[in-house]
Amino acid sequence: LFIRFGLFPLLPLYAAEFGANASMIGLYLALTYIAISIGSILAAQLSGRLSRRGLFIAAGLLGAPALVLLGQAQSFWQVILLTALVWFAGGVGLSISNVLTGLHTTSSTRGKAFGMLALASPLSALIGGLVLGRLVEWGGYPLMFMILALVWTVWPVLAITRVEDKPDCATVPGAFPQP
Numbered sequence: 001l002f003i004r005f006g007l008f009p010l011l012p013l014y015a016a017e018f019g020a021n022a023s024m025i026g027l028y029l030a031l032t033y034i035a036i037s038i039g040s041i042l043a044a045q046l047s048g049r050l051s052r053r054g055l056f057i058a059a060g061l062l063g064a065p066a067l068v069l070l071g072q073a074q075s076f077w078q079v080i081l082l083t084a085l086v087w088f089a090g091g092v093g094l095s096i097s098n099v100l101t102g103l104h105t106t107s108s109t110r111g112k113a114f115g116m117l118a119l120a121s122p123l124s125a126l127i128g129g130l131v132l133g134r135l136v137e138w139g140g141y142p143l144m145f146m147i148l149a150l151v152w153t154v155w156p157v158l159a160i161t162r163v164e165d166k167p168d169c170a171t172v173p174g175a176f177p178q179p
Contacts, residue, residue, distance in 0.1 A: 001120050003067075003148050004090055006128020008032070011083065014141055018076035028080055035084040039091025043099075052096050053163045059092040060156030064149045071145025093155065100163060 011032070012025045020028065039059075047055050066085040073079045098117070105113045135144045 001124035005125035006132040035087040036091035039088040043095035059089040063089040064152040067149035071142040
């Protein structure tokens, strides 16, 4: 969320560096929303093929190189493609993190857990906006994207070391009491 909300306001400025006009930038931003939507929608389908933990790791591993390459982009089509990859991976990861949160909390703590997740968005927007704008000002876009890639690597590392996949209630025999 730090990357998403911190980076999104800078994307039009980055696109303008490649000569994009206002309508091209509007289409570019629309494509980022399409990419995150597709990632969120496909997360359920993809988790049928991979474990949720594996999918969470894969989404984390997709984003970091895309961010590094985004800082090295030479043309606007590369910026569009790489941004779409980052936002797609983010959509998958956010969906899976919500599922895992629901599975790893008890009914008595679930509201608190999802409340904390909801607070992460505005807090991430504030911190991301403050940090990333200054970072671009100080070192330029390539450095910012490199640091964002390093931040993104926390995701797969945590997924590998801390995430435990649990079956959901619908797939566990006897999970629902029979009448």
